Amino acid sequence: MGYDLVLEQQQKLIMTPELKLALKILQLPTIELEDLVKQELETNPVLDVIEDIPEEKPEDTDINIMDKNKLLEEIDWKEYFQYQGKSYCLENAAIEESQENNYENYVSYSDTLKDHLLFQLRALKLSKCERAIGEYIIESLDDNGYLTSSIEQISEELSLSREKIKKVLKVIQTFEPLGVGALDLIDCLLIQVNALGLADDNLITIIREHLDDIGANRLHHIAKKLSISVVEVQHYSDIIKGLEPKPGRAFSCGTDNRYIIPDVYIEKVDDEYVITINDSYSSKLMVNRYYKNIINNGDKSSDTMTFINDKISSALWLIKSLEQRKNTLYKVVKAIVDYQMDFFEKGSRYLKTMTLKDIADEVQVHESTVSRAISGKYAQTPRGLFELKYFFKSGVGSQSGEDISSESIKKMIKSIIDEEDNSKPISDQTIADLLGRKGIKISRRTVAKYRDEIGIPSSSRRKRY
Template structure:
């Protein structure tokens, strides 16, 4: 045993800050990417967002080869700024856009005032002809009602604040519970349903008893057990259950504002042109950047000292790396989605029933990247296609074997199961074993356990809870 010095040549991947940044940018969804870009625009004055009001050609695989300028090439200690910026400009032509004053005002942003639940309740309170002190207490109670119409206040809070007795506060709460919409001001779901039953004249009824004493069992559809306890028939309990289902569990839901609606912005569009599907990356979801024109002129017209050189070097390298990472992100998403469209062609042509099983490795091998790259490229991103709007992850499905040996996706099996359950006799619902046997007869090799799993994912109760008397 002795000490030796040996030279060994190895290859390994070093996680540089630039590589980490590229991986993070690839994983960003549309909102996160825009937040990252806005932050960089504030920190780096050399960066500038490119106007996207012009039509651009769909991204192609050429993009991957266009941005390969080596920031560290050459032996010169000083970077050739003009060469770098000119290379960037030539690789991706930029079209300018003109400013118009009309772009500052968009009349789509002018929305009419909407009445919310609290405004509606306060209006009814003012028309109740109450004393000023009682109105103040009523306003306080209404302010403690949430958007679903439930009261999030204990009577003790109002008692201490207004120096009133428990009965006084409870009387005001009861008054507000008579307001429209029915069920508003309740403390829990049971009180909400009882308020609606009383307003519709169901006092001392079977429906009242069910809500008061057997609400949990009713939710579990244990009609036979409840009927035995109350001495009623299962059919009568089921009829009462059907009526209770028509009541509103969230009275304030009718006052939900359109401003609360959140729309998904697709990252990729798939359109059928003649007989081919064309994939286009959404420019608004992944905006493009460019080098600020002022700094371009400064680079070519003015002499610079060492401090200016250091400042420009730091910011320009950062800007170009961000631009390259965003372009590579767009190119990777384009290639992944193109491969998915080719693999799932029958789905786009014929519908959900023809969705094939697919995993990350299949797409990774197709476009010659690692599985983790594909996973990051589809994370939190959406595709708009003729069949609808889907999360890109939706196309990566597990599946079971069919009669021909080809895989059948889980979503296709769920669609067949749901269709069978929708057509079943409600008095004799289909069991999981029967569904499994029928699917095997149809050429889909599946077990009863898998059928139960898919049924749970569809939020369909078991056959015992689907039975109608």
């Protein structure tokens, strides 16, 4: 057995750091992209941002000294000194124009559930001990208004009797919104019906023992157990469904604010849709001239030159990647708008079936590129704010040969169910037959799937008596 040296040529796709950065930049939404650019500005001294310098307004040279003196005589100095010290600024002033949008400026404060309850607690005449118990109980509530600690735990923690804890808890349970301070769902519903004066023996029994039957619309079973009519059970069911199972969700929890910054703006101007990419940084980045001069005039062999060359290459690649992201995103969105023109003109019922391959073939890129370009990105359109993935819908075939998107079919299913007789709700098979008469080929299982996705219960649960 011999050993020989053999030369062999192979082609391999190597993911260089620059290529990885370009793919990452393409996939990032606007907010995360701005964070990345800020990080690069901090670590790369060569990279710089072009500042918007406000234009200086020319001085008015037409007014001569005599006119100025005349104006000074006409000033109401009494009024001037009355308002002296107050600052005024004209709308759309140059200083205001030079400030960039800061997302923290749009954050507003609203009372949380605990703030609202503490305000009501402090308005009552309570002893110092009772106030301390009340504050502890309120701080023990979750975002939905339920008590997360048991009475025994609170009693042990505060070294107080259970009777004192229960007394203050009863007071808190009378606060707005009704149902706060409950230990569980049943307790929450009972607090509300008692406060609203709706409680009777049958309603209390249904809440305590038959909530699952109410959820499944098994009204006949409840009527048989309580020896009452189905119509009465339906009335009790409507009362229960009108109560609030999560009293605290009407309030802000202080940490759940979510803001969506559109990556693309689509506007209709003179019967034409104009696409604008939200890129506040890509057009402002540049290589600092100071370092360019050092490269041109310095010693090419020094370590300093090597460092600056590396940083300049990194900066130029970042600027190129940002520009490439902008162009790719524009082409993809332009292809989406052209493909879904009926949606933008007529509404969501005219949304067509569209896949990544359709757009990739139009833009002449790979499907993975389209997937990265639309990942986590949103578009502000004349019809509202939509995630770009919203326009990529699967669908079913029709007799005309064109596929109809799932979103359009969901609208049709909802429209059919909205017009049904509640005493005789339409089954999934009947809906499939009705759509079949319109030329849409769809099975009963697909109807059931779409119905569940839009949050509509089955026909047995929609039936009313």
